[in-house]
Amino acid sequence: MDKKVYLITGAAGFVGYYLSKKLLDQGCNVVGVDNLNDYYDINLKYTRLNNLSNYNNFSLYKVDLSDKEGIMILFDTHRPNIVVNLAAQAGVRYSIENPDAYLQSNMIGFHNILEACRHYPVEHLIYASSSSVYGANEKVPFEESDVVDNPVSLYAATKKSNELMAHTYSHLYNIPTTGLRFFTVYGPMGRPDMAYFGFTDKFFAKEPIKIFNNGDFENDLYRDFTYIDDIVKGIVGLLHHYDKEKLYNVYNIGNNQPVRLMEFIQTLEECLSNSLGEKIEFIKEFEPFKKGDVPATYASTDKLHKAIGFKPETSLKEGLQKFADWYVSYYIKKAEKIN
Template identity: 50%
Template sequence: MKVLVTGTAGFIGSHLALRLLERGDEVVGIDNLNDYYDVTLKQARLARFADHPGYTHVHADLADRDAVEAMFAKHRPQRVVNLAAQAGVRYAAQNPHVYVGSNVTGFLHVLEGCRHHGVEHLVFASTSSIYGANTAMPFSEHSSTEHPLTLYAATKKANEQMAHSYAHLYGFPCTGLRFFTVYGPWGRPDMALFLFTRAILAGEPIKVFNHGRHRRSFTYIDDIVEGVIRTLDRPPASNAQWRGDAPDPATSGVAPYRIYNIGNEQPVELLRYIEVLEQELGRKAKMEMLPLQAGDVPDTEADVSDLVAGVGYKPEVSVEEGVARFVEWYRGYYGA
């Protein structure tokens, strides 16, 4: 199978591309290698599979309509996984136009490519941030997501709605995956685990928001990738029964469309997460206790019963195992 993966220099995209290549798929990857964070890390991720005979790289921005159209016309992928997006929840407050260009306009170009080139299935990244002001736990795909608290979450909400409209109008299956706090080797330097590790090793204080009392469904990267692949292999079918009176947000009633959570069902308090990191590093953290940041939610907890029913899988790597693997990678990569 030929799979287009957008964002292959990114954290999740690079892990996914490598797994697809290892199982024998042909992968076309697109990434603009922007400088939002360390470009050398992105290049190092790509270097793990750039010379693989099944991999083709396209250096382009999804916001470049002509480039995306040319890529679809030339490579004609059978299936697409859209992971490229401007990352960073809080960065959106500083650069909102960048977010809309990448996350909304860029996604439109992907949808158009799928529409015009017979793509069998589009899987796209959404986020647990989409639950916003919803406080009913655990977060369920069948609950309302009408009140996002950040622009980043709003762009992902837009992606879900755009995908549904295209699935309905043009009949190609679309599946959105709401990722919950992904971490692991080759992760993003702006994420908490990376920031904490760097600071603790340097003897510097770490900023602990909400006094460390909020909980997250921390989800290890291998669990995320397994969920993406299983979903990619199972396109949703359309439902001929019109349910316009009370449509289900997760399944639609008129389109080959589906939404799944991918997250660890066992949320962990941030202070425990830090404690596990301290144990792996063999050092205590100096903590600067701060209030909850604007736009953050106190807790996230994933309901993955639909993922289990739909693709037969749920994330299970514990934070103890996942953080240990991250620290091992970090020390090896940075010589720390």
């Protein structure tokens, strides 16, 4: 049994939940932190937490990362060995509407985590960055060595800032830090603000889905969709892996197989049809590209493969089928029972 203490921020979130569950299943001691904000359906967060509460080796603290005193007390009490910072204000488009939330959570909150790791030394700090740091880079696939000085959203700017802050703390205080540039994570119990989830919501509400590609199928958006199990596998592989000579590191973690947005939508339609037992099709409305969106996200995962042998295993169809089955069971069949 691993007696180390793993502190995971954003434990009620999508990635935080699945990582916590994986570690708990392995017998690890997990201290979860979450402010349980209502950026999206809070009931989904409570469903995740209810699942985690079945483990004796799990404890949850409702603390906001911007509460420096609360974070320091938590570190002083539990003295974590490994910290995985997954808490953040997510969403590219929401950062245009509400920039203050991003500075509070992603900047001040992350600084407080770094300060806690400085005063209560940890073996390793892993934190969530994002593929959005690549901005409108036209060279694909994106590699960690690419210049990322041109973010096109405030969300991306805060994530790039996190990488710079981590680099500084690694250099000044010898803290091993690893940033993970996630590429469009999806799966059951995912984030409702993500396209695949929103499209599904719209279908059952009998509303059209909005596709921001101008109806241009030749120059459609490309996305590197990464299934949640592959993301967790990558994180777990890095928990105890860092270069003692180079304490600061950043890795892409993606599927390495980008697909056109329209292909993605067609696959989701097929998977929902399978789950419902009848053929379905979304009502589609095509609109111009949105500010802050990038035309393509495509990860080179060579660096991560070299480090820990990472190789994504879940196909898009397999992953979306698992999501569709969960959605129908969680929302539709449950509603039918109530009615």
